[in-house]
Amino acid sequence: METKRKKFQGVLNILSFNRHFYVIGITAITIIILSQLYFQWSQALLWIIIGLFLYGLLMPLIVSAYVYDFSGYYNFDWLKSLQLEDSEKKLAVNINAGFDETSYILKNKFPKSKLQVFDFYNAEQHTEPAIVRARKVSLTYPNTSQIKTDYIPLQTNSVDIIFLLSAAHEIRSFNEKVQFLKECHRICKPNGKLIMVEHLRDFPNFLAFSVGFTHFFSRKHWETAFKNAGFSTFNENKFTPFMSVFNCQP
Template sequence: MEIKRKKIQGVLNILSFNRHFYVIGLSILAIIIFSLLYIECSNIILYSVIGSFVYGLLMPLIISAYVYDYSGYYNLNWLKACDIDTQAKNIININAGFDETSFLIKNKFPKAELQVFDFYNQEKHTEPAIVRARKVSLTYPNTRQISTKHIPLEDDTTDIVFLLSTAHEIRNNDEKVLFLKECHRICKPTGKIIMVEHLRDLPNFFAFSIGFTHFFSKKTWKTVYKKAGFSSFKNIKFTPFMSIIINKP
């Protein structure tokens, strides 16, 4: 199935799924402006406050447009840097309730058997953005619902496990370790886990300000992968704001 994205689909998704943040942010900005005008503060303070809010609201959209709409993220050509076997037979793609990549992966590996799993838990994953995303997400045929504690596959059966903008939704580090242990268990000794994530680092702080805390640091990921039993950890920057993290059993 061919997936056609709109030119600014990434920005539209951010606005749609996180509109509550923008409504709250603009409401707070309006209150602050009226308050500052009421007390007749200096123009420097007024313009500084307005500038800070505008930056905080617009910069995530600009970076999202760059990363998701203009960097080539969804053409999957960045996989060339992962040194993967193009003849891989067994591929797993795991999402957290919003799947934009399974059809693309299948198109990239037409001869492979692709299985898709969704670890979304409506009791744990209650953020409005995820709930809204699920309403418009395409569902790959035969997608199976799983828990982060168990992937229903035999040991050493998978060539590639994809975790694309997904794993950060597991907020608890102990749960991350359990989940990654399952990924390790199902992965062949010659297989790979390919994860793409924003990191909690300086570029993403400038991009998302306080919102960068929704992501995790390279140190955190390296620690949980090590605890899960992986023998290697490779981080490749895909744009200054996204990282491709490759792990081998």
């Protein structure tokens, strides 16, 4: 399977999956400009408002291009520092939320290891337009299994590596998140690893996504969830100022 990404695929994904946001934003700018025909706006105030709208529309695209198209994120070379072993005896699990851009790439990175893919997308709970649209165009890795967040159908202490790549934040409930991570803890070997990649609800991501950064969760939120789920380590490395790579062990 070809895994090479198209130029600016990250930006195109953002535009496609969040087109409702851009339609609303462009409509709002148009209305504000046309309102000049009926109201005497202060020119300074008018340009400030237009500037804020343009910032909110363009900055996520610029940051997305940087993170997803130019940083090398999808080369997965950043995994080298985690010293993950590739072996026929290893079982790796990749869990997504209905949009899978990574499983084929992971299999190329770990050709000897067995890769099992799970999808916890729930149409009743995960109703945001972006994830609904993303799911329609997502690649499906062979033998991907649909699961619920409270049960992963694998034996206890059977998995060497669990990947949660920009997926876990789609579980909005904290209690559901803890229950899901408890399942990850259960299936992970004592010397196994869980690798999670997430944007955080922090200042750099506020600058990047403005109010959209509330779609993500803070480092403290994740740390508490992993601790409540029983994980003993919670180590963070920054991959660009906007994304964090967490390396956690049971």
